[in-house]
Amino acid sequence: MDNLYSLTAGELLGLLDKKTINPEEIIESVYSRAQSVDKKIKGYLNLDREKALSRAKDLPSSGKLKGIPVAVKDNICVEGELTTCASKILRGFKPPYNATVIEKLKSEGAVIFGKTNMDEFAFGSSCENSSYFPTLNPWDTSRIPGGSSGGSAAVVSADEAIMAIGSDTGGSIRQPASLCGVVGMKPTYGRVSRYGLIAFASSLDQIGPFTKDIKDAALLLGVIAGFDEKDSTSVNVPVPDYASYLKNDVKGMKIGIPKEYFVEGMDKEVEASVREAIALLKGKGAQIVDVSLPHTEYAVAVYYILATAEASSNLARFDGVQYGYRCEDPANLLDMYERTRGEGFGAEAKRRIILGTYVLSSGYYDAYYLKAQKVRMLIKNDFEQVFKSGCDCILTPTSPTPAFKVGERSADPLSMYLSDIFTISVNLAGVPALSMPCGFTKGGLPIGMQLIGNFFEEGKIFNAAYAYESNTDWHKRSPKL
């Protein structure tokens, strides 16, 4: 059977059930697709056909994802497989254990399929900060795919993967999903174990799915979610059957539209597409209400203080002692630390460690770090107020613009940081959010919208998203490659 690579996991599972196809055929199809298109996209850092095939021969007797290949962002540990965070400082690192999400995927029969490119240590919004090479947008290879999980978004968009997982600290799943025209979700903080995710900012990081449609997103989240005693921040709340929320019915659902997310200067085509999506849901019986998230304008500032502070602490472990890169001929221990880190980290990693160390340093802690923690509370309160007022979901654009040109923002870190303006608050608050396709620009670039839910209410997001998807066909378009 041809073109298995273009199908969703749901469709492939149906064919596997009927025994029309076998898992090896899926691997071969997706692998040969990657062979022919990844030269242009460069979404994979590592992809090994033999390894994937041998994994497909050794599957459990049953499983929710039995025989489905899943690509994995390069900051998630896969035992014995290169895991570098797209950083030189972790060149050659092969983890001695699997992340919990990898164990969960394997126990449900998923085939771990390649490691995807990213901004180094997830520092970036364009995938240009990879130490190896930039990934390009499948819809227009002169543009960036978004980041930091740009590789995962691009390979799903280009049909080089059926599904993928990524991580989202300030929008790193949703923004690239939006820019590449696929579905991406950041679950509630604590919903998915972070054990084996190489930490960027521990109070913000979450692992989540990239898929071709909403049904697959519900399926993949159901597999990776759940309490894990190895992650003390994972929360012991039962995982519902997300498939039961996939209803083409939003009658009576209350959807909030925050005025702070429709701002002066945002892309007109993005705004028009999102407004049309709101009108569609209203036409299907959803109750649309204006809401306010008044501290939105401070989110980027709060985020770049807290995220860099946490990163500066988390990245202290890369010191040339236990793994990864060590500088040549160190004169003494201090020289080894300083040169290993100076030579091993890329520019953005160094910039963030410096900023994070600065805001935590004596004399600046209160003005920056403590202040940001307080404003973070105000941002969380904003969301709680909206959900307390009876909203089931909040709907916003995912990114203020479609995919920008390679190189356009790389010289100005602040302009890059501002591309996350609509996704960052969600991580600060800890609530779940999903990005899905809601249109295209005249130039053919995907536009994404974001559905935000209350804590642990991913199900309601899936309901609204599925209803919207059932009445549109944006998700069925594919880039011409």
Add this chain to the structure above:
Amino acid sequence: MSEMEEKVRYVARLARIKLTDEEVGLFSRQLDGILGYVDKLNRKLDIQGKTLPMSHPHEASNSFRADEVKPSLPPEKVLANAPQKKGDFFKVPRIIEE
């Protein structure tokens, strides 16, 4: 050297990162811009005493698991990634000067 460049050199030392002179110049200009931006929290927002700092999305409390012995990773697996090792140890340059 500008005040910001001095700060960047000081902080790089704290963070144990060797920077080139070009990097010090570039980062101090960029950090000036970023700090100017994030300082809006101090310029525009007066929340004196009104709110508690938030370090974590959920009400944080200690998270305990049963105190049971479980197998740990074998030393050879842990040491497999070491840049330098000797026996069952990570090898580093001499720490105590002669």
